[in-house]
Amino acid sequence: MILATNLCFRAIPTTCTTVKQQKDPPHQLNPVIPTKTKACECFDLHKELIPYEKAWSWQKQIVKQKKSLLQEHEDCPDTLIVLQHNPVYTMGTGSSENYLNFDVKEAPFDVYRTERGGEVTYHGPGQLVMYPIINLRNHKMDLHWYLRTLEEVVIRVLSSTFSIKACRIEGLTGVWV
Numbered sequence: 001m002i003l004a005t006n007l008c009f010r011a012i013p014t015t016c017t018t019v020k021q022q023k024d025p026p027h028q029l030n031p032v033i034p035t036k037t038k039a040c041e042c043f044d045l046h047k048e049l050i051p052y053e054k055a056w057s058w059q060k061q062i063v064k065q066k067k068s069l070l071q072e073h074e075d076c077p078d079t080l081i082v083l084q085h086n087p088v089y090t091m092g093t094g095s096s097e098n099y100l101n102f103d104v105k106e107a108p109f110d111v112y113r114t115e116r117g118g119e120v121t122y123h124g125p126g127q128l129v130m131y132p133i134i135n136l137r138n139h140k141m142d143l144h145w146y147l148r149t150l151e152e153v154v155i156r157v158l159s160s161t162f163s164i165k166a167c168r169i170e171g172l173t174g175v176w177v
Helices: 002-011 052-071 143-162
Strands: 014-020 038-049 078-084 088-091 110-113 120-123 129-133
Touching: 052 078, 052 110, 052 129
Parallel strands: 014 038, 038 078, 088 110
Antiparallel strands: 078 129, 088 120
16 A cells, blocks of 8 residues: 555655555544644555445545534544546546547446546546545645645656656646656
8 A cells, every 4th residue: 555655645744544445435434543743544445446436425425524524623634545446437527528439328338427627537447546535724725736736746656656757747737657
């Protein structure tokens, strides 16, 4: 689980707690151990094929739990879910079906329109997917800072874990190899 640990440590100054092979919804466990630094829950499902709909539901449950903690003025740790999906396409709120290379009515795999930004994304077995759920109030209330920080994490993890040189391209969001 080095990849997720690196992600937490390099994205923001945190201490990660890993929950290994958690098969039930993450909200049923509270793996955070109080420390002097902010904690980051890491749910390690990287060897599991998790249906997109189930992972999406878990994320919504975690967000609901975190909102409740914030309303009660309790500590709200960041969370990272690491997993793989069965073949699936996701589409951001403003995405266009024109970017699909097939008729959506005859899709080869499930297609979900989600709350995220961006266009069409394919996820499938062998592709490691990481879902960070963080409260930007604990860090910096700036979407561009957040995106650049995620990019930096990916660049560092690719380099340190896989010896892959990656970079940013000015004017574009993402990491390029």
